[in-house]
Amino acid sequence: MEHPHRKLRPREPSDLEDEVEATREAATKAQVFAAAERLFALHGFQNVSVRDITAEAGVNLASVNYHFGSKDGLLFEIFRRRTGELNRERARMLHEAADRDGGAPPLREILRALFEPPLRWSDPRNERRISVQFIIRARSEGTEAMREVLRSDVSHLRRFADALLTARPGLAPEDVYWRLHFCLGMTHNNRFAEFERLHVLSQGLTSETDMEALLERMLDFAEAGFVA
Amino acid sequence: MEHPHRKLRPREPSDLEDEVEATREAATKAQVFAAAERLFALHGFQNVSVRDITAEAGVNLASVNYHFGSKDGLLFEIFRRRTGELNRERARMLHEAADRDGGAPPLREILRALFEPPLRWSDPRNERRISVQFIIRARSEGTEAMREVLRSDVSHLRRFADALLTARPGLAPEDVYWRLHFCLGMTHNNRFAEFERLHVLSQGLTSETDMEALLERMLDFAEAGFVA
DNA sequence: TCGGGGGTCGAACGACCGTTTGACTGAGCA
DNA sequence: TGCTCAGTCAAACGGTCGTTCGACCCCCGA
Incomplete structure (x- = not known):
């Protein structure tokens, strides 16, 4: 046909x-x-x-x-592929960190596996730069069917939640989940518009080009927040 | 006419x-x-x-x-009023904290002035609950003209940035700006859909109803991140 | 060489959108 | 009483949207 x-x-x-x-x-x-x-x-x-x-x-x-x-089908297929790639890269980094540290990677390495992939994609020289912006946008503007998948499929976050629970055994589980939520909020806020806004506020002090420096800043902030 | x-x-x-x-x-x-x-x-x-x-x-x-x-005018007017109310409440809390502490409020009180207003609005018993969701949505889905205003008008953030710079004199200014950016990301992520997602991930451990507890969690996390 | 089908093309369909129009209503005032 | 005008209403306009249709092209296997 x-x-x-x-x-x-x-x-x-x-x-x-x-x-x-x-x-x-x-x-x-x-x-x-x-x-x-x-x-x-x-x-x-x-x-x-x-x-x-x-x-x-x-x-x-x-x-x-x-x-x-359909147009919805197009959006969904792009979203599925990109989130799949991103989740796979995150899972790979988390897995490698676990291999390095005997199954229980330290806190900072878990957070690095969460933060680094989208930040490396966001590098101005990376052709995937636009994909991160797409994912962030699609997360909030997607179809109802997409949001249903988004809400129910948390399998890729399971590994991270479990790793964090293991890394911070003294913490109440609900605290761990909330702090993971905070960390996700940090990454979801890395949109072009927010970078520009911060650039204006800081009067040019902040630069959105140095993603490695941003990664370390995010790790410092989030790690301290988790240790608290 | x-x-x-x-x-x-x-x-x-x-x-x-x-x-x-x-x-x-x-x-x-x-x-x-x-x-x-x-x-x-x-x-x-x-x-x-x-x-x-x-x-x-x-x-x-x-x-x-x-x-x-027009429809755009309607969106803009709702957005202007709600953000005005929110910014006024935040500024009032920051001002009161400054009065209490001789012009230089401690870090946690600055963050409280930033976090508390939208969280208090988000209380299930508060009729403004829907307004917070509106603001968050409008921030990313608004008209191009709205986003232009959003990007250029950072006057309400100035007070907070200055207060944070004063509260953390040992920190490099760019670090302060970035961490403020992280804090804003934490609040912008407090959407219904994200709450539900976290509820699923934590298998019912987290509840989106207790906003006071959430406020303290956010303060603990952000304060530690700023002290780092 | 011939037939078939995956792929592309211009064109159109039907639905929905934001907006505008002009008539109408009823309260306020001279 | 008669005029004015802000507000409401039904109806329609013009445009854009996602989608579909049927013809067409061309590569490939028989």
């Missing part, structure tokens, strides 16, 4: 060859994906029309519905 | 009698205001149509454009 997103879509790449399939044939799909991610991150989901996306990508208007089923 | 938002609107209440004018005559305006704030807070700006608002308020469709000029 023609439209892969109608009735049991034949030969669905199914999340695995997505990265490879951008060879030549489905270049259109990759271009739509990239353009949509960029525009969604910069202007928000509702403020970007399908026509904006296809114009930016230089493809036909019908491409979005052909390759992704 | 008929439409107050066309050409130099006659007898504009001008931000002062807004609270009083809800006597009888302009009950429609107040109902639109309340319905819009609630719907915007719950579903977002773009997901709520003017028809949704007027239906919820039980008034005519044209009321929004008559009383507020």
